[in-house]
Amino acid sequence: MNQTTPKKWHDWLADPAIFFYACLWLVVLVIAGTLAQPGIGLYKAQEIYFSSWFFPMGPVPLPGGRLTMAVIFVNLVIYLIFNASPKKNIGLYITHLGTLLLLLGGFLTAYFSSEGTMVIQEGGSSDYVSDYHAREFVIITPGSDEDKVTAFGMGWLKTGSILKHESIPGEIEILEAYTNCEARRRDTMDPSFKGLGSQYTIRPIPDNPQDEQNMYGFVAAFRGFGPNADGNYVFVEYQNDPTQVADKICVLRKKRTYVPFQIELIDFEKKLHPGTQMPKSYKSVVNLIEDGQKRRVVIQMNEPLRHKGYTFFQSSFIEGQSGGKDSTVLAAVKNYGRQFPYISSIIMSIGLLIYLMILVPRRRRVMQSKEG
Amino acid sequence: MNMKRLMTLIISLMAFSAVNASDASGREQALKAAAKKPMLHEGRIKPLDTFAQVNLLAIYGKRSIKKMEAIDWLLEAMFLPEASNERPVFDIRNNDVVNALNLETREGHKYSFTEVWPALRKNMDFLRSAFNKPSEERDLVEKQMLELYGNVSRFIEIAESLTFLQPRFYLSNEVLASRFGLQAEEKASFYYFSKKSDVFAAYLGEMQVKSEEELDANDLEVVKLAQALDAERRRVTTEILKIIPPEGAAKDQLWGYPWELLRKPSRTTQEDAFLDAWAAIYRSYVHDEPLDEALLDQTFAIYFSPDSELEKAHIDLEVWNNHANLFYKSLAFYILSFILLIISWAAWGTWMKRLSLGSMIVGTFLHAFGILLRMLIMGRPPVSTLYESIIFVGFISVFCAIIYEIVKKNSLGIFTGVVLGSILHFIGFSYAADGDTMGMLVAVLDSNFWLATHVVTISIGYGCAFVAGLIGHLYLFFKIFKPEGKERLLTLSKNMVGSSLIALFFTLFGTILGGIWADQSWGRFWGWDPKENGALLIVLWFLLLLHGRVSGIMRDNSFAFGLVINNIIVALAWFGVNLLNVGLHSYGFTDSIAMNLLLFCGFEFLIGLVGYVWARAKTPV
Numbered sequence: 001m002n003q004t005t006p007k008k009w010h011d012w013l014a015d016p017a018i019f020f021y022a023c024l025w026l027v028v029l030v031i032a033g034t035l036a037q038p039g040i041g042l043y044k045a046q047e048i049y050f051s052s053w054f055f056p057m058g059p060v061p062l063p064g065g066r067l068t069m070a071v072i073f074v075n076l077v078i079y080l081i082f083n084a085s086p087k088k089n090i091g092l093y094i095t096h097l098g099t100l101l102l103l104l105g106g107f108l109t110a111y112f113s114s115e116g117t118m119v120i121q122e123g124g125s126s127d128y129v130s131d132y133h134a135r136e137f138v139i140i141t142p143g144s145d146e147d148k149v150t151a152f153g154m155g156w157l158k159t160g161s162i163l164k165h166e167s168i169p170g171e172i173e174i175l176e177a178y179t180n181c182e183a184r185r186r187d188t189m190d191p192s193f194k195g196l197g198s199q200y201t202i203r204p205i206p207d208n209p210q211d212e213q214n215m216y217g218f219v220a221a222f223r224g225f226g227p228n229a230d231g232n233y234v235f236v237e238y239q240n241d242p243t244q245v246a247d248k249i250c251v252l253r254k255k256r257t258y259v260p261f262q263i264e265l266i267d268f269e270k271k272l273h274p275g276t277q278m279p280k281s282y283k284s285v286v287n288l289i290e291d292g293q294k295r296r297v298v299i300q301m302n303e304p305l306r307h308k309g310y311t312f313f314q315s316s317f318i319e320g321q322s323g324g325k326d327s328t329v330l331a332a333v334k335n336y337g338r339q340f341p342y343i344s345s346i347i348m349s350i351g352l353l354i355y356l357m358i359l360v361p362r363r364r365r366v367m368q369s370k371e372g
Numbered sequence: 373m374n375m376k377r378l379m380t381l382i383i384s385l386m387a388f389s390a391v392n393a394s395d396a397s398g399r400e401q402a403l404k405a406a407a408k409k410p411m412l413h414e415g416r417i418k419p420l421d422t423f424a425q426v427n428l429l430a431i432y433g434k435r436s437i438k439k440m441e442a443i444d445w446l447l448e449a450m451f452l453p454e455a456s457n458e459r460p461v462f463d464i465r466n467n468d469v470v471n472a473l474n475l476e477t478r479e480g481h482k483y484s485f486t487e488v489w490p491a492l493r494k495n496m497d498f499l500r501s502a503f504n505k506p507s508e509e510r511d512l513v514e515k516q517m518l519e520l521y522g523n524v525s526r527f528i529e530i531a532e533s534l535t536f537l538q539p540r541f542y543l544s545n546e547v548l549a550s551r552f553g554l555q556a557e558e559k560a561s562f563y564y565f566s567k568k569s570d571v572f573a574a575y576l577g578e579m580q581v582k583s584e585e586e587l588d589a590n591d592l593e594v595v596k597l598a599q600a601l602d603a604e605r606r607r608v609t610t611e612i613l614k615i616i617p618p619e620g621a622a623k624d625q626l627w628g629y630p631w632e633l634l635r636k637p638s639r640t641t642q643e644d645a646f647l648d649a650w651a652a653i654y655r656s657y658v659h660d661e662p663l664d665e666a667l668l669d670q671t672f673a674i675y676f677s678p679d680s681e682l683e684k685a686h687i688d689l690e691v692w693n694n695h696a697n698l699f700y701k702s703l704a705f706y707i708l709s710f711i712l713l714i715i716s717w718a719a720w721g722t723w724m725k726r727l728s729l730g731s732m733i734v735g736t737f738l739h740a741f742g743i744l745l746r747m748l749i750m751g752r753p754p755v756s757t758l759y760e761s762i763i764f765v766g767f768i769s770v771f772c773a774i775i776y777e778i779v780k781k782n783s784l785g786i787f788t789g790v791v792l793g794s795i796l797h798f799i800g801f802s803y804a805a806d807g808d809t810m811g812m813l814v815a816v817l818d819s820n821f822w823l824a825t826h827v828v829t830i831s832i833g834y835g836c837a838f839v840a841g842l843i844g845h846l847y848l849f850f851k852i853f854k855p856e857g858k859e860r861l862l863t864l865s866k867n868m869v870g871s872s873l874i875a876l877f878f879t880l881f882g883t884i885l886g887g888i889w890a891d892q893s894w895g896r897f898w899g900w901d902p903k904e905n906g907a908l909l910i911v912l913w914f915l916l917l918l919h920g921r922v923s924g925i926m927r928d929n930s931f932a933f934g935l936v937i938n939n940i941i942v943a944l945a946w947f948g949v950n951l952l953n954v955g956l957h958s959y960g961f962t963d964s965i966a967m968n969l970l971l972f973c974g975f976e977f978l979i980g981l982v983g984y985v986w987a988r989a990k991t992p993v
Binding site: 015027033042045050102106115275276280302311333335349352 | 412413414415416614624625626627873877880881884885887888891892893894895896897898899900901902905906908909912913915916919920922923924925949
């Protein structure tokens with residue numbers, strides 16, 4: 001580069017030094033985010049270090065994974081548009097283009113994909129996917145044709161929130177909310193509580209590093225539902241009986257996403273390595289039911305069901321109680337950025353190969369001219 | 373080179389012929405026949421030889437007891453309990469455990485069953501409370517006592533597997549004994565008596581018509597014998613020796629164990645033939661009787677039909693592999709190559725270098741052959757477990773180094789190759805000490821395509837990364853001690869960059885392939901779990917070094933330092949992540965690994981730092 005020509009704005013932004021420092025910070029993040037996992041669990045570590053824009057270190061906010069990758073993205077884009085010379089080094093250009101696609105795919109996945117599970121007992125069927133982590137509090141008004149469901153997401157489930165909506169007659173004030181709690185029987189019944197809360201109370205316990213094992217719970221005051229229904233209620237996940245408030249059913253559960261079809265489990269088969277408890281293969285034989293049509297599908301390890309943008313994988317299973325029916329656990333994923341890693345890896349490999357193929361003969365020519 | 377090749381050929385032939393020699397001794401025939409018997413253990417069909425080696429390794433710490441092969445120890449345990457119980461095979465390294473058991477401390481740390489078992493029984497309360505604690509809360513003594521107890525229990529299970537062949541029962545009355553086809557006081561086995569149910573039935577019939585006063589001492593003796601046999605049948609509970617194949621040796625079926633047959637009310641002729649064959653092995657082992665191998669082969673032939681799983685298990689190949697010690701031999705040739713290389717720097721340079729390269733190539737062939745055999749025996753790509761990745765990366769490193777040496781001819785290839793190959797062999801041996809290195813895989817890993825692509829690519833990446841790291845060390849070394857050798861430093865500088873690019877290529881694609889495998893298998897390309905993060909770190913580090921160079925922030929000295937640090941990163945990504953035990957990837961972990969890893973990382977960091985500072989001091993500004 002000519003020392004006398006002044007640097008333009010894009011020279012600054014496309015400088016590989018930016019990538020160097022961003023990459024160095026990414027190394028720090030990955031190390032910190034990995035070492036944190038035994039303590040706080042994978043989900044939390046991911047939230048703090050990798051999926052965040054900033055995270056606090058004491059009073060100081062430090063750049064999180066998303067911000068760092070955004071910086072790399074901008075650096076790369078500017079480089080490709082203004083500073084790269086595809087003619088001089090086509091291989092390198094293509095490789096960087098491939099990297100850009102990878103980052104783009106990651107961005108799409110981060111914002112537009114969803115994951116969850118579908119649990120189906122043998123003989124039963126399901127038409128919804130339960131989120132791994134997000135919880136919801138739903139108020140269901142049963143109807144003759146269809147039920148009306150009002151769902152409040154996790155953001156609402158905090159102490160002090162007031163839940164209101166046109167579909168419910170009154171309002172619900174959250175008095176206490178916990179990300180992990182345990183329920184204990186009360187010594188004496190509390191008449192100010194209705195339903196489960198009259199006999200049980202909840203108290204918070206430390207979060208489990210495995211977030212799926214946390215049991216959310218909260219205490220709420222219902223007002224305006226009618227003199228018989230108003231009062232305090234306790235809600236926890238995995239209650240045996242959903243709470244009835246006036247004509248409505250209220251449940252705290254993992255967030256559900258309904259899919260436009262049903263999956264019915266005909267048979268679940270599990271094979272162990274003989275003489276051991278190590279799983280060899282799992283297989284779910286299901287019916288995919290849509291618009292009254294049934295289609296037999298086999299879902300097993302490494303052979304998922306792909307339908308309507310969803311992919312269902314054989315994830316694990318739940319043993320039937322005392323010889324009862326087994327339940328299959330399918331992992332359901334909807335991922336918009338799915339194709340990008342495939343495309344980008346092909347492009348990157350072409351790029352690197354071209355780079356190496358041009359580089360090697362060029363070096364040889366240089367060496368030969370030296371020796372000559 | 374020709375001499376070397378000839379020597380190697382002869383040595384191999386000798387080794388081969390020694391394994392295949394047919395000895396006259398009945399005992400040795402028994403050992404050979406027993407070694408090749410297939411069994412089901414830990415989900416895999418394997419030869420009894422492997423079972424013996426794995427168990428001896430766990431109990432004793434080695435795969436053989438000086439001159440005694442594992443299969444010999446196994447048969448002694450099953451056939452000659454009086455001798456076997458006195459043999460000091462239980463390894464107790466920790467003197468705290470020795471003292472807790474009230475045993476005498478001794479050099480060699482080996483104790484016999486008769487010493488250890490009663491001592492353990494006196495400490496059952498301690499063992500129970502240790503067992504009931506979650507494993508993280510147990511201290512070292514508790515862990516090792518439980519481990520010892522486990523080993524001794526397994527020893528008992530093994531020892532009782534074929535007790536029905538041992539002669540333990542007798543009748544003192546001459547007439548009585550003769551009805552059973554025996555002399556007075558002649559001892560016979562449970563198996564023998566199990567074939568005499570008609571004699572028992574006849575005697576019982578006679579007894580039933582007698583009144584109580586008419587019953588005599590002989591009647592009592594028969595009753596006592598029957599009761600003793602019955603008690604034996606109910607006492608023995610071991611199921612560990614699963615040597616009876618299911619119908620047609622079908623896939624995924626549970627195999628039976630010998631005592632199952634002895635508990636059946638009646639046996640088929642096939643089952644009797646099976647037990648007779650083992651009785652023959654017993655007699656050959658204990659009394660040195662010649663073994664009718666043809667008859668034995670015939671008896672077991674029914675299990676080896678073309679469709680049966682036994683064909684695919686490659687039993688004979690595995691037995692050969694157990695004793696071939698290919699990786700040890702490969703290591704020997706690498707070390708020889710290193711010695712020859714050093715000699716070449718002092719005298720007879722050209723010839724020594726050629727011999728050195730030749731020795732390295734022989735070592736690589738043995739290395740590759742060992743990997744190939746494992747592939748054939750297991751029927752899957754060579755990199756499915758941590759142990760296999762070590763062996764494979766070692767092979768890749770040496771292979772690349774050979775190619776490099778053939779092209780460049782500057783001894784750098786030989787040096788890097790044998791150093792890396794030897795180190796990885798040593799690490800491999802310490803992993804092999806964990807048990808059966810040919811274990812079964814959990815369902816999600818059992819996919820040949822992805823094992824072949826992702827894991828192989830990542831392993832190649834690790835190998836190349838270590839090569840680059842080693843070149844980084846060499847750069848610093850020559851910068852400090854031979855700074856005037858500008859030509860060599862320039863070559864090394866180019867090699868650092870070149871090897872980094874190649875390593876980046878493989879680690880990058882290995883990581884992406886891993887993501888694609890994860891996407892295909894469980895719908896998630898990237899999960900930020902420790903193993904994935906480890907691979908990502910290696911890629912990021914190489915990107916960091918290369919862009920540091922491009923941007924002018926880093927030059928040769930810091931690049932070399934960066935490559936030394938990279939060795940630490942690769943070691944942590946490869947072995948360290950398993951110590952965190954989080955996520956989908958945790959499969960393989962020992963206490964000593966953590967310590968060795970720490971030492972390695974500390975050592976490398978020190979070398980890198982000192983090297984970097986010193987090299988900078990030697991760099992003209």
